[in-house]
Amino acid sequence: MTEIPVTHGTQGVPDDAPAHDAARPGPLEILDAAALRRWLFRAREDLGRHRAAVDALNVFPVPDGDTGTNLHLTLHAGLRAFLDALLVKAHEGEGAPGVVEGTALLARATLFAARGNSGVILSQLLAGLAAAVASSPGVDDSGIDGPLLAAVLEEADRRARRAVAHPVEGTILTVARASAEAASSAVAAGTTSLADVVATACDAARAALARTPGQLEALARAGVVDAGGAGFVVVLEALRAVVAGSPDGTDDADTALLPWSEGTGAPCTPEEVAPAYEVMYLLDGLADRAAERLRSRLGEIGDSVLVAGDAALRTVHVHTDEPGLAVEAGMDAGRPYAVRITSLREATPSRVSDDDTARPEVGDGDGRRSGGDVSLRCASPSRPSAGGGSASSDRGEYGSAPTKTGPAGPTSPPLLLDGDVPASSAAREPAAHVSDVPAPRALGVVACVQAPHLEPLVRAHGAVVLADAPGRRVTPSQFVEAARRTGAGRVAVLPDDGDAVLAASAAAEIAAEDGIDLVVVPAAHLVQGLAALAVADLDDPDSVAGMAEAAAAVRCGFVATATSSGETDAGPCRPGDVLGVVEDTVTTVGSDARAVAVDLVHGLLRGDDASGEIPAEIVTIVEGQGRVGLGAEVADDLGGVLDEAEIVVLDGGQAVYDLLIGVE
Known part of the structure; x- marks a missing residue:
């Protein structure tokens, strides 16, 4: 191979790096x-x-x-x-x-x-x-x-x-x-x-x-x-x-x-009932043929089957009504570890994490919460007691902890790419927005947070925060770097949407190379992630099982304003209409965000139970950017109906979604 010439300016980019090469004749006979x-x-x-x-x-x-x-x-x-x-x-x-x-x-x-x-x-x-x-x-x-x-x-x-x-x-x-x-x-x-x-x-x-x-x-x-x-x-x-x-x-x-069109943006209603459980585990030393056999066997007992990775490390995932058989299949193939079995019945993840909420508690005596200092809580009966190291009882003063150095992926000083604009351009990959790092514990937590005003709340409960939003998704390398910053050997990752779940799963394979057991808690909404954080015991690495259970107990939805016309399951919508969305389905179309939100909450309480609403313990409403005050109005409307429920209103500051609502 020949040496490449080097430019010794500030960028030092090789002369053949730019794509602009209009003088090159074509067509090419080979790609070198x-x-x-x-x-x-x-x-x-x-x-x-x-x-x-x-x-x-x-x-x-x-x-x-x-x-x-x-x-x-x-x-x-x-x-x-x-x-x-x-x-x-x-x-x-x-x-x-x-x-x-x-x-x-x-x-x-x-x-x-x-x-x-x-x-x-x-x-x-x-x-x-x-x-x-x-x-x-x-x-x-x-x-x-x-x-x-x-x-x-x-x-x-x-x-x-x-x-x-x-x-x-x-x-x-x-x-x-x-x-x-x-x-x-x-x-x-x-x-x-x-x-x-x-x-x-x-x-x-x-x-x-x-x-x-x-x-x-x-x-x-x-x-x-x-x-x-x-x-x-x-x-x-x-x-x-x-x-x-x-x-x-x-x-x-x-x-x-072509052919492309503007699109109406109406969703499709899922046609099948999801299996009851999600099963995930890791396998070492599984050859390609063995992986194919495992994939085929899991396909016979469930769907959403994933056997990813290579012969060194495989990540296994399946949705099934037979979790025992899924684990048994892994035992026949090798020695599964980091096994996680999660109930999917209570909260099926939606298309995107946009129905994310948080669950703080603030004491003002009337069952409703708004503003002030907050701490996470969860309505799940499996929540550890205050003396058992729950997430809301064992937080200390956290400072910057020593971190394992070395990039999770390639990082460097800014460079100009082939005809690119300078490093300040929005086209550059944004840096990871990582919070202050807590002191090392037995279990680390990395949480994606779509609502920027809630980042201090999550950080205060011991998690390293990664900002995540449409157009600014977290990458596997950012997950790995955040996991390293926790200083823990086992790290629970709390995604906030489906895209984050997949990126976190890829990060788990990369982190294993550094000896980090990165466990992806299947929380496809911010509210589910915060429910999981509420029951996390940072001194007990095995508390990830309870975190998954807490996440599964939350049903989520969101209220947003339509920007285009279309047909939805709730009828036609036009730009400016307010939509209530639950689990990939537009359930309500209206002109008043307050009324749509109230209807959405009742829909979340009904769920799949045609016999009536299930009593709620906590209803969380996260107000979006420019929507401060709307959540309190919705809480007032709900207060006279949901006598036993604690209603929490938070300023989340998220874009796109007027309200993020969660019920547990």
């Missing part, structure tokens, strides 16, 4: 290391240009979609880390990494930086790219031609799907598979040209994207295509542009985004 870099930098640029459009492909008529942002920031941060490695090699006098080493570095960096479900899946697709080229002898010299690219797409498809027993069609997985199958069919029919194989894959991906509304009811009702699939098409179209020799800044990728 430099061409691969140009493709990925181009993809990052195109994802940035189309970020808002992809974000808008949302099945809810509220502005919380962030798929485009997550994909862009994932690739952006991964490329920054890759450039860091490139610069180190250059300054040490080494040559630029070849195809094999470069793709391996990028895949690893992207996993650390992955944001949201779409970002994690993108990292797995890049892992497939790395694996495919690693198994091709001589690829550093010969580059990637048409047949090898087809193999790359096939391996990327396998990697993205391998962990999931029952992939959902109509998503990014469907679009990725269509591109892989089309490329392989073209090669089998005699096509060898790189440009032709890429074009075939792109066209197939675009066609598959257009079909996604016919595969998912939520997309059809909202009138949109799948956002993750759209982002994948943007990435493939960037490859087509590089192979064709198109200069940067052209609109080649724009045609890939």
